[in-house]
Amino acid sequence: QVQLVQSGAEVKKPGSSVKVSCKVSGGTLRSYEISWVRQAPGQGLEWMGGIIPLFGTTTYAQKFQGRVTISADESTSTAYMEVSSLTSEDTAVYYCARDDLDGYPHGWYFDLWGRGTLVTVSS
């Protein structure tokens, strides 16, 4: 069965960057959009952005535009999300989530999620 396998927990210093990976195990990136959703401790879900490898397009939430870069490597079926200029406010669990392209050009719901990657930003 298809799974989204995320990289392990990270501890970063303020001002640094972090890159989190999300590998599609048992499947392919094609025909899907991969989004990144974060959840700060005790808080709700916040969509950060997504990538459609089939079209080579990325979309970002306005809040993260310019500070977040989402990319994908179809040869390894892996998506990546890099956040720069980290602050303590970026301490959160980062999830990757898959949605179908059935609704294109609208979006679609997230039917598959990774287990999450905890990123802790601390001096």
Next chain:
Amino acid sequence: DIVMTQSPDSLAVSLGETATINCKSSQTVLKSSNNKNYLAWYQQKPGQPPKVLLHGASTRESGVPDRFSGSGSGTHFTLTISSLQAEDVAVYYCQQYYSTRYTFGQGTKLEIK
């Protein structure tokens, strides 16, 4: 961006009773050409990723018990959980996917009274 607002922020319901959670969007998520609402509901238990319960406002995802139901159209939606069970304790989120700048409601924490 489309703002999603849920109410209440938390609620406590007795086992076997019905829980109702509301979700309002700042603009319509109904696509008139196909009469589909681009609205999903998720359940998140502690330490777990969210799990989709309903999409299209009222279509249950495969394997989701039929005590979970959704209604509404346009900008106002409701998630109803009937015959509440202990395993339903979780935080519930609505999400719009009409815009590809996806947005979630702030979440509703459901507890047992």
